[in-house]
Amino acid sequence: MAGVLRAVLCVAGAALSVYALHVEHQAAKDPSYRAACDLGPSVSCTRVFSSRWGRGLGLVEPVLGGDSALNVPNGAIGLLFYLLQGLLGPCHGRAAAGGAVGDLGGLGCWRRCGSGRFCSSASGTCAWCASAPTGLTWRCWGST
Structure with a gap:
């Protein structure tokens, strides 16, 4: 049961991360783009994803600069996180640790x-x- 729940949450998280990447990409192409998650001027996921807080978790730019290779969209970080959770979740002990830090x-x-x-x-x-x-x-x- 826990494995099924993990899989469902990983798929949902990966899908939301892909959607965040899509919204950021569309907003960069078309400044008038309005995403489904934009509820109003004060509650706008497009504004958040396009802000400095939408890249590098808002922490990379002040330290390494906006042009740093580590300053990736939060959606990409989320996608990587949920993919690793899905791949490493069924593994225990050294197999998961080896995958997380190994080759x-x-x-x-x-x-x-x-x-x-x-x-x-x-x-x-x-x-x-x-x-x-x-x-x-x-x-x-x-x-x-």
Whole structure:
């Protein structure tokens, strides 16, 4: 049950993050753009997403400047957060920690095959991959 709830919340959070990116992009293209979340002049998500608080959580610009590569839209930060929550949520202990701070080869329950392709197990346990091709597909097996 907790896994289903986590998945639903991650999908909802990722969708809202994508919507925030969409609103910011549209507002940059068309200054008269009005998003569905704009309830009035004093309650406007478009104004917030387009302000300095809508990028880098409002903290990057004062420290590193507005042109810093780390000054990304909050929607992008949210999207990354919810994707990592969805990928690492089913994993426990070292697998999740390795994915959070390690290289792509240890990303949560994903394992990098020798071919550079990634495999995953559906059970939530980490799978080891084999790089033996069978036609155009790659096979994963085993668990840790």
